[in-house]
Amino acid sequence: MRTVEIIVPPREPHFVGDGFRVHNFIPGGYRLDMKRMDPFIMLDYNSRHYFPPSEKPRGVGVHPHRGFETVTVAYKGRVAHYDSSGGGGVIDEGDVQWMTAASGILHKEYHEESFSKEGGDFQMIQLWVNLPAKYKMSEPKYQAISNGEITKYALPDGAGTIEIIAGEYRGVKGTASTFSPVHMMNAKLEKGGSAEFSFPAHFNTGLLVVEGSIKVNGGEEVPTDHFVLLENNDTDFSIQAVGENALVMVLSGDPLNEPIAAHGPFVMNSREEIIEAIEDFNTGKFGHLED
């Protein structure tokens, strides 16, 4: 049985721009540096937070990315985004946006206008999934995945549903395509319901409790907004919702085991590639996007 290595409580939140109030788990969390959950190199979690109505949408202005993919999972609230390739759209509740920044993109993200005017609860995950060296400079692309498109697996005995964003659960394939083996799923468990998972032992695996509280392998209770880092000692583990319904983000990925050189929103393999990214960004090679 794959056992719990550590339960990580949420750190003090900080604001990204003025629209995202996030707890950083990766790479700032205890034992959660960029290597430990490789290929998941960044995890910011906006725990449920009420934003009052605002005429001017809150958010993050233009910023670059290179060398990895950003995955935004919206649980509450709506986000509008725009990028330097002319793309854009709205991530609605339950939707997932999987952006392959790869060779480089400029983008900005704001609370969607009508959500901003009405105000409301906001809850999101942003994950960075590292790209294998050979794909780091590939063409940027998007996968805008609406909730209806996400593959779902109904657990037996009405225990709940697994939404398979990427990877595979019990032979059912997830919706998003990935550049390396990655499993990403929302486990929606009814009160008392449980689900079993099996990933190769060397896959780095973690859980973020988004709603409710859970027990892993029937052990210690893990409350809302906590992250569970699992050991790499076995394949199978189970989670169970205790007290009320639970929603858990399940992450498991085959580590790339490649060198990591990071500079804020650039994640490459060497210092030279980071300097190249800084120079390319400074000389406008990431394109143009108005703030």
Place this chain on the structure above:
Amino acid sequence: MESTFYNYLKKKVLVKSEHLPLLADEVSKRVLSKGELLLSEGQVCKNMFFVEKGLLRLYSIDEDGREHIIQFAPENWFLSERDSLYFGTPSGFFIDALEDTEVVVFDQEFVDRASEISPEYRTYNEYILQNHIRHMQKRINLLIGATAEKRYLDFIKLYPDLTMRIPQWMVASYLGITPESLSRVRRGLSQKNPE
């Protein structure tokens, strides 16, 4: 209101949002009138300056009273007398404001502390230092071996809007030529490119 320095740290240096307040709130500002000196020959330079608005100049004065301009620093540039700052020697140079100027003032302690807090700051600080050395190396090479025209073209590439902001004699001083030679260079270029 986010200051120019804050935006520089955020948008150029790409300092992480959680580190921004720790860095941006640690510096002081100074407002200078045109002509005001920030550093005189013989003083020990304790600070580095980031230009938020306006224009600074680093220069020396020789025994004959002639000014030799080492560097200009318009908006978003850093300037310091690095010999004096790093080695603590009395400065052989002057720094003054060529326009009404607003600068962010910080010292080596800030750089050390900021580098500890933010790996992005550390990397970028080294990058701009290396970039500075790269430009100095190129400038020396041009001063030794290139024609005045080539030096002038390099100047307008490095400082695109400066010819509109400073008198011709300062451009000539930076290039190490007489104002008369600069006029000839400019005339020659305008005949080549009538536009």
